[in-house]
Each structure stands twice: as structure tokens, then as C-alpha cells.
Amino acid sequence: MTQTRRIPGTAIAAHAVLITYTIIALFPVFVILINSFKTRRAIFRDPLGLPTEETFSLIGYQTVFKQGDFFLYFQNSMIVTVVSLTLILLFGAMAAFALAEYRFKGNTLMGLYLALGIMIPIRIGTVAILEMMVSTGLVNTLVALILVYTAQGLPLAVFILSEFMKGVSDDLKNAGRIDGLSEYKIFFRLVLPLVRPAMATVAVFNMIPIWNDLWFPLILAPAEEVKTLTLGSQVFIGQFVTDWNAVLSALSMAILPVMVLYVIFSRQLIRGITSGAVK
Amino acid sequence: MTALKLENVNKFFGSVHVLKDINLTVEEGEFVVFVGPSGCGKSTLLRVIAGLEDASSGTVTIGDDVVNTVPPAKRGIAMVFQSYALYPHLTVKDNMGLGLKQEGQSKAVVEERVSKASKMLDLEEYATRRPAELSGGQRQRVAIGRAIVRDPKLFLFDEPLSNLDAALRMNTRVEIAELHRTLSASMIYVTHDQIEAMTLADKIVVLRDGRVEQVGTPMELYNNPANRFVASFLGSPSMNFLERSVPGVPDGQTIGIRPEHLRLAPSGQFSGVVTHVERLGGDTNLLVKTDQGETVTVRLFGQDPTEVGDVVHLAFAPEDAFYFDAAQERIFDAAA
Numbered sequence: 033m034t035q036t037r038r039i040p041g042t043a044i045a046a047h048a049v050l051i052t053y054t055i056i057a058l059f060p061v062f063v064i065l066i067n068s069f070k071t072r073r074a075i076f077r078d079p080l081g082l083p084t085e086e087t088f089s090l091i092g093y094q095t096v097f098k099q100g101d102f103f104l105y106f107q108n109s110m111i112v113t114v115v116s117l118t119l120i121l122l123f124g125a126m127a128a129f130a131l132a133e134y135r136f137k138g139n140t141l142m143g144l145y146l147a148l149g150i151m152i153p154i155r156i157g158t159v160a161i162l163e164m165m166v167s168t169g170l171v172n173t174l175v176a177l178i179l180v181y182t183a184q185g186l187p188l189a190v191f192i193l194s195e196f197m198k199g200v201s202d203d204l205k206n207a208g209r210i211d212g213l214s215e216y217k218i219f220f221r222l223v224l225p226l227v228r229p230a231m232a233t234v235a236v237f238n239m240i241p242i243w244n245d246l247w248f249p250l251i252l253a254p255a256e257e258v259k260t261l262t263l264g265s266q267v268f269i270g271q272f273v274t275d276w277n278a279v280l281s282a283l284s285m286a287i288l289p290v291m292v293l294y295v296i297f298s299r300q301l302i303r304g305i306t307s308g309a310v311k
Numbered sequence: 312m313t314a315l316k317l318e319n320v321n322k323f324f325g326s327v328h329v330l331k332d333i334n335l336t337v338e339e340g341e342f343v344v345f346v347g348p349s350g351c352g353k354s355t356l357l358r359v360i361a362g363l364e365d366a367s368s369g370t371v372t373i374g375d376d377v378v379n380t381v382p383p384a385k386r387g388i389a390m391v392f393q394s395y396a397l398y399p400h401l402t403v404k405d406n407m408g409l410g411l412k413q414e415g416q417s418k419a420v421v422e423e424r425v426s427k428a429s430k431m432l433d434l435e436e437y438a439t440r441r442p443a444e445l446s447g448g449q450r451q452r453v454a455i456g457r458a459i460v461r462d463p464k465l466f467l468f469d470e471p472l473s474n475l476d477a478a479l480r481m482n483t484r485v486e487i488a489e490l491h492r493t494l495s496a497s498m499i500y501v502t503h504d505q506i507e508a509m510t511l512a513d514k515i516v517v518l519r520d521g522r523v524e525q526v527g528t529p530m531e532l533y534n535n536p537a538n539r540f541v542a543s544f545l546g547s548p549s550m551n552f553l554e555r556s557v558p559g560v561p562d563g564q565t566i567g568i569r570p571e572h573l574r575l576a577p578s579g580q581f582s583g584v585v586t587h588v589e590r591l592g593g594d595t596n597l598l599v600k601t602d603q604g605e606t607v608t609v610r611l612f613g614q615d616p617t618e619v620g621d622v623v624h625l626a627f628a629p630e631d632a633f634y635f636d637a638a639q640e641r642i643f644d645a646a647a
Contacts, residue, residue, distance in 0.1 A: 201394055201396060203392035203393065203394045203395075203396035203469075204394075204396045204398070206358075206361075206363050206383075206390070206392070206396070207390070207392060207396035207397075207398075207457075208398075209363065209382070209383045209384065210361065210363075210383045210384060210388065210389065210390050210410070211384065211409050211410035211413055211457075212384030212385075212410060212413035212414060213384075213409075213413060221398075221400075222398065225399070225400055226399070
């Protein structure tokens, strides 16, 4: 970054835009957080006020922990998200490596076929998926969700990762072949570490929709013992009465694990970018 | 004993014929350089020898074994790449030792061979560094070290000096030549740089469009090129080709004279006007536009007072001239 070319005016303007955006993006989260610590009456009387000594209350959190099996839902969401992400990254990277590295008949066609899923929303096939899950007996299992999310995430993963893998030096892979590394070792030890930033991007892209999804848990796994967190929070929203304290508390807690995962991946992302720049 | 033998090797990429009937032998301990313009197939040929590409037809023999279906790691070769291709996550020591470890050599053997190679290449103090912490020249030495420790029957170099700056290129060139002398190993070296080819090779193979144009020692090719392509490719500045300027050259033929074989003399065979002068201290290069409108490069040894715009007469010894026909092939019993 050159000092001479930096004009203070543009820097301030840029920061003003970024700060405004940050405030707009974070405001709903902030409102959820403060209201989750207030009494029901305070939520309605002054939705934007901070919790004071009078209005402070943990009633929402207490309800959540008492009613419903919150920790089970939490665990279900975690299992589904982490296993789906692992499978998406593993299979996506392997398919991408094959497409980028090997010359075989129908390579381009196969690439297009795998990328087609980006354009067709998987929810269109919900009825068929449900029928399949019923006939295979997977309804009301976490496996059903994991399979659907893996299928949903793979097209974009293959598409992004194969572009990155084409950028990995051929010489490096060939040096590995001459040194006697197997194709699997070349993939896991040489290529994967070099596309780590791309892997992190794919992970972040896929993680949030999976964690937040209500549709498939509702249809494929509504049973009590396999409910995900998003679905579990719905018990507090009724047709006539909604327990806002509980809903807001459940949502606040649901933010935490996603944030932890995001921090892990984004650190990978930044490390990948900087190590590439120094090389 | 021959280190490498290629018989009728052909390579197709789809319908593109990249290598056309290559026949070649490399003797034990010989330093062979493949040279040619980019896209002539020299790197592909090297990759076929290494086993990174399969030959579409023909046989590749390394030592006594036909290796067409043998994977690269089992061919007894080692390769140095233009981009160094070091493993970024391994230290210098581990980079060099990985091949041996994969072969299943004991730790002691790996340790001993790596330290021997490090000593040979002055890399001892960098043993625990990663490639990112090394300069370009050091990285290329590590890449060469990685080849040495495997003690291969055949070394393959793929334009190893192209990424280095000019001063380093010269030093590394000398190092590679010394390495060849101390190891007395068979080496194949690919380059597009004719200076590297001339200075390093025992034998040069000139390639064009996937075909071998000529094979010989550097001086054989310089003194006795088989055609106009080889004549123009070797030697710097490159040979002058004239159709009209020199009297006595039959129609349809071209005379080729190297810049260093021309001298200024009032009794010269042809004349022209100097359009540009390059003074290099040791040499002076003149660009001369002849009276017939062709451009000639003249290389004079030492310093010369000639200025742009001077009219000069150029002379050459008839035995230094080459004649080429319309198909660019050399005419040996010259008409002139």
C-alpha cells in the first residue's frame, strides 16, 4: 500500500460506508440480543431500549432450558452441519481434483453436469426426496438431513474448487509423482493445503444455510429426538400466543456456534491468503 | 552402455501430432540438450521420458529396461522443474529426502544422502528452512539437491534457469556443468536458450515442430548446420541470410554468413549504410542496410569508431559462407 496515493477524504468516505453497512447488518442481531434479556412487558413497551435493572430478566433462557430439549436440538444441528460440511468438502474436493487434473472422455460434460445443481433449487424435488426417504426408512433420522444437505452443497463446491485446483502448479504435482507419491497423497498432502482458502470459502457459504434451514427439518425430520435448533425454536411460536422471551433467547444462543465455526474458517481464509502472498 | 534410447516415439494430443518419429540415444554420462523454439515439443519429449505423459507409439528404454508402462517414480530418473516445484510445507531437508522415504530407504541412508547433497550444493545452513524463506537461486539448488539424493540413472532438467536473473543464471549454469563433471551422470536438459545449449551440451538436439532437425556437438552444429533453421537458431547474434546483396548467388538460393565472419574492408564483396551501432566494450555490433535493401548484422571484435550513417564495405571468406535452397535445406556443393 503506497502512502502517497492515499487521500484521507476517500479513506474516511470508505470507512463511513463500511461502518454504516456494519450497523445496518448488525442491528437486528443487536435487537434480538438485548430483548432476550428483558421481561416480556419491557420487550413490547420499549423494544429498542437496553435492559435496565428493572427490566432485566432471564425468564426467556429459563423457559428454553426447561421446556423442550434444547441441548438435544443443539446437538442435532451441530451434527448435521459439521457432518454435511465435512462430506461436502471431502467429496467436492475429490471430484474437483479429478475434473481439474485428469484428461478423460466427457470431462467437460461431467463438469457441467455437476455444476447444473447450482441453478436448480433442491427444494423443487422435496416431494420426491420425501418419497425416497420414506421408502428407504430414513425419515426422522439425521442421516436424511445430512444426505440432502450434502447433495445441496456439492455443485457449488465442485465448481469453485475445480477452478482453484486448476491453478495449482502442474510441476508440483509432477514432482510428487516422480518422488513416488500416490495420487491420494498428492491430493491430500500437496493440493489440499494449497486450496485451503477456497475450502474455507466453500465451508462458509454452505454452513449458514444448513444451520438456518427450517424446510427440510420440518419435512424430513420433525420427530422430537431429531429436531434441529431452528425447528426446535418454533415450539415457542404459536398461532395465537408467541413466547417472545423464549424465541429471542433461543435465537441468541443459536448464533454462538455459527460464530465459532465462522471464526475458525475465516482464520484459515486469511492465513491462506497471506501465505500465498509471501510465497 | 546407453542411458536412454528412444525409438520411433510419437505423441498425439487428440488429433494434434506433437512428437513425430523421434529416434535418439543418450550415452552413459552424456549431457544432452534439447533446444528449440517454444511449442517445438521439447518439454513434451522430456515428459514422455519422465513418464508424466505416455508415448502414443514407440519405445522408451532407460538403461536396459523398456519403461513405457513404468510409473515415473520407478524409472530411475529425477527431474528439476522450471518453477522449482518444491513442497511448500516441508523443510529443505524433507524436500530432498521425500523421494527416498517413499522408496522405503532407512532413515540413516536418507540422512546421509541428504547431508551429502546439501554439502555439495552449499545448502547446509538452510536445512531446516521452508522454501518460502529461500531466494530463487537457493530454491533451484534445493530442487537440484532433491534430484541428486535419488542417485538416478538419468537427470532431467526442464528449463531450470528460466526463472533466475541473468547473473544468477550464469553462476547456476557453471554449477550444473560442475555437477555433471563430479557426478558423471547422464543428463538431459531442455532449454530455449541457445547459449545454455552451446555452453553445457556434449550433444545438442535441435527440435522444430515435433521433429528432430539435427543432432551433434555444439561445434558441429555451429560449423555445419544441416539447414537454415539450425543455422539461424545457434549463434548470437544470429546468422545473416541474404538473397540479393552478395553478387554471384544464384536465384532462389540464400547465402548465410555469421556476423562474426564479416569484416570491414574497402575491397569487400558488398556495401551498405550503417543504421545502428551497439558498443558492448569487448564487441561492437553494427546493423548495416545493404545497397539492395537487406539488413545485415556485423560483429566486430574490440571497439570500433564506425558511426551511424557511415558507408561501409563488407568482406567475408568464401569458406565461411553457407548456401541454402528455396526449401531452406543446405546446399553442400555451393554454386558460387
